Amino acid sequence: MPQSSFPAFRVLFSNDAILRRTHELVRCIEHDLRVAGAKEPPCLVAVIEGARPFARQVQKLLAGNLPVYEVRASSYGTGTVSSGKVALSGGAEIPARGRHVLLLEDIVDTGRTIKALQEHFLGQGALSCRAATMLSKPSRRVVQVPLDYVGFEIPDEFVIGFGMDLDGRYRELPDVVVYEQDVERAFQQAVAH
Numbered sequence: 001m002p003q004s005s006f007p008a009f010r011v012l013f014s015n016d017a018i019l020r021r022t023h024e025l026v027r028c029i030e031h032d033l034r035v036a037g038a039k040e041p042p043c044l045v046a047v048i049e050g051a052r053p054f055a056r057q058v059q060k061l062l063a064g065n066l067p068v069y070e071v072r073a074s075s076y077g078t079g080t081v082s083s084g085k086v087a088l089s090g091g092a093e094i095p096a097r098g099r100h101v102l103l104l105e106d107i108v109d110t111g112r113t114i115k116a117l118q119e120h121f122l123g124q125g126a127l128s129c130r131a132a133t134m135l136s137k138p139s140r141r142v143v144q145v146p147l148d149y150v151g152f153e154i155p156d157e158f159v160i161g162f163g164m165d166l167d168g169r170y171r172e173l174p175d176v177v178v179y180e181q182d183v184e185r186a187f188q189q190a191v192a193h
């Protein structure tokens with residue numbers, strides 16, 4: 001979909017910049033695998049929905065056309081108050097035991113999702129469970145988790161695009177942009193006229 005189909009949100013990272021940075025991350029991942037003398041390729045796990053575009057890029061750039069497994073994680077609690085607990089679903093088929101798992105995320109915010117997934121896969125017998133994320137918001141961190149590969153660190157702004165949504169919208173936007181309600185309203189009014 002062309003960019004003009006969307007409100008003119010402020011671009012934080014263009015699609016080109018994301019792809020270039022993902023390329024650099026993949027080179028780091030491959031370097032680390034060589035140094036570690038890994039005999040087997042990593043077991044790639046995308047945390048859906050948001051991480052799909054990033055995971056597709058990693059898969060494309062990483063040697064071996066490895067499968068990307070998917071797992072869903074959601075915070076739950078009562079009403080609008082998050083309990084801080086993370087529920088995992090799907091991914092029963094992921095062959096984590098005895099493998100080096102590489103989690104692929106679009107964004108790490110509080111860190112709870114990555115922590116829950118690392119505990120889950122290490123508990124299943126993974127040799128290691130590293131994390132690669134396109135974006136990280138360090139100022140929002142509640143639990144400290146080691147992030148092995150970070151595309152960009154960002155301030156605490158509401159970002160959408162390249163997989164990230166607002167109520168299910170804007171995931172297909174090619175760039176990472178900052179959501180602003182005024183910009184969205186102006187666009188909707190212009191389209192309505």
Ligand code: PRP
Pocket residue numbers: 047048049050051073074075105106107108109110111112113114164165
């Ligand atoms: C986002 C993101 C991570 C999680 C990070 O998912 O994709 O999985 O939040 O947050 P945390 O560090 O605070 O745990 P989201 O819940 O928006 O679901 P989605 O990917 O399906 O949009």
